[in-house]
Amino acid sequence: MRTITRNKQLQRIILMYQEIKTHPELTGHKLWGQLGISRTQFSRDKKFLEALGFFFHHDPREKHYVIDKDTTIPLSTLSLDKILALFLLLGQIGKTQESYLSNCAQDAARQLMSATDKELCTTCRDLLDQTGIPPIYGCPKKILVHLQKDIALRNRIIVEYTKPGHNPMSYTIHPFQLYTYAGSLYLDAKCVERKEMRCFKACRITSITSTHLRFSPCKEYDFKTFHNGSFGIFSGDTPQWVRIRFSPKAAPYIREEFRHPSQKITNHADGSLTFAVEVTEPREVYWWAARWGAECEVMEPGWLREEVRKTVKNMHAIYNTTSSSKHIEPGDRHNEHHVVY
Numbered sequence: 001m002r003t004i005t006r007n008k009q010l011q012r013i014i015l016m017y018q019e020i021k022t023h024p025e026l027t028g029h030k031l032w033g034q035l036g037i038s039r040t041q042f043s044r045d046k047k048f049l050e051a052l053g054f055f056f057h058h059d060p061r062e063k064h065y066v067i068d069k070d071t072t073i074p075l076s077t078l079s080l081d082k083i084l085a086l087f088l089l090l091g092q093i094g095k096t097q098e099s100y101l102s103n104c105a106q107d108a109a110r111q112l113m114s115a116t117d118k119e120l121c122t123t124c125r126d127l128l129d130q131t132g133i134p135p136i137y138g139c140p141k142k143i144l145v146h147l148q149k150d151i152a153l154r155n156r157i158i159v160e161y162t163k164p165g166h167n168p169m170s171y172t173i174h175p176f177q178l179y180t181y182a183g184s185l186y187l188d189a190k191c192v193e194r195k196e197m198r199c200f201k202a203c204r205i206t207s208i209t210s211t212h213l214r215f216s217p218c219k220e221y222d223f224k225t226f227h228n229g230s231f232g233i234f235s236g237d238t239p240q241w242v243r244i245r246f247s248p249k250a251a252p253y254i255r256e257e258f259r260h261p262s263q264k265i266t267n268h269a270d271g272s273l274t275f276a277v278e279v280t281e282p283r284e285v286y287w288w289a290a291r292w293g294a295e296c297e298v299m300e301p302g303w304l305r306e307e308v309r310k311t312v313k314n315m316h317a318i319y320n321t322t323s324s325s326k327h328i329e330p331g332d333r334h335n336e337h338h339v340v341y
Contacts, residue, residue, distance in 0.1 A: 009048075012037065016045055020056055022153060023214070024065040028058060034216040138203030139185050144178075146208045147187060151175050154216070156192070158209040161200060168206065171198075174215040177223055178202065181233045188226060190215075197226055199235065229280035231260055231288070236280030243276045243299040244285065250295040259288070274299065283307075 016035055019026060026034070032042050046056075053071025058064070150157050157175065162168045173189040180186070185202040229239045246254050248271030255265060255273065262278040277285055282304050289296040298305045 009045075013045055013048060016042075017049060017054065020065050020067065024067075025063065026065070027063075139205070143205050143208060144185075144202070147175055147178060147202065147205075150208070150210075151177065154214045156211045156213040156215050158211060159200070159205045160207040161204050162206055163204060171200075172211070173198075173200070174221075176221045179223075184233075186233060188221065188223065190221065197221065197235070199233065229278070231277065231279040231281060231284040234281035234284055239278045239280050240282050240301055241276060241278050242282045242285040242301065242304065243274055244289045245274050245297045245299055246272060246289075246292065247295040248272050250292045 012035060016031075019031060019034065028039070028042070032039055035042070035045075037045070049055075053069065055068040056065050057068060059066050146157075149155070154174075156172065158170055158172050160168050160170055172192040174192065175187055175189045177188045178185060179188075187200040187202050187205075189198060189200055190196070191198045226235060227233075229235065251267075251271055251273040254275055260277045260279065264276045266274040266276070268274070275289070279285060282301060286298055286304060286308060289298070298308045
């Protein structure tokens with residue numbers, strides 16, 4: 001419990017630091033409200049930041065916060081292996097999560113490079129560049145740069161979004177975080193029209209329009225909480241138990257994997273096992289298990305077993321002929337989950 005409380009405090013401190021640096025024009029009352037704390041707690045957190053070396057005050061005449069001092073750490077205290085490991089790690093963070101913190105980390109890395117000799121600077125830059133978001137994600141650079149800026153500044157934006165086979169749609173969103181999964185780049189954002197969190201595929205965003213309005217992220221979004229019930233990328237409201245039986249051939253490999261905090265494995269006398277997990281999108285569990293082909297069998301839920309039965313029927317129709325253009329019944333393909341636009 002103490003660890004959880006400490007983590008929440010540190011998250012709040014980071015958000016407070018972020019708001020002071022990026023939006024010094026906020027009033028005290030608005031800042032406290034966004035952080036979800038009282039004036040007394042704000043004073044305590046301010047003292048905590050001062051203990052870390054960060055000092056600021058509110059200028060009543062200019063009506064904004066002024067940073068008096070920010071703490072720094074000398075690079076000379078780091079050995080070469082730690083410097084290179086740090087740059088490599090920062091590159092990896094920039095690849096998997098685009099947020100205010102990762103942007104700050106990238107900026108810090110560039111500042112550190114200016115304090116090193118030319119050869120080391122070149123090496124560090126290479127470590128950052130080689131781990132950047134690759135172009136295969138299909139997201140135009142101008143869209144990605146726009147999203148990164150809007151996430152950092154908490155800008156409400158309007159995106160034009162086009163799913164394959166659908167007409168373009170416009171959504172007003174609060175963008176929170178970019179991250180990669182299974183070769184694709186995704187954006188977690190709150191859809192203003194639907195008043196709920198959604199997951200957008202970044203490559204489907206064709207244009208972005210600014211609204212010149214800001215939003216507060218403090219109470220609306222937490223990456224871990226939003227994806228807590230996910231087996232992969234998809235999220236939903238009500239978790240369901242999924243049970244899949246794996247043959248003796250596949251079972252040893254399944255035992256080696258940790259896929260989800262809720263997973264349970266039941267071993268059987270013949271060497272097979274039943275893999276059970278509670279998730280918000282059961283189809284993702286099947287998509288993961290399907291790599292084992294006939295070595296796995298969906299047991300529950302019943303509706304998923306029926307979907308798999310239809311899939312196997314269509315696959316049989318495809319492979320049970322010399323033709324490669326066998327017709328597949330419309331409606332038997334899986335639809336995308338409702339939480340992903």
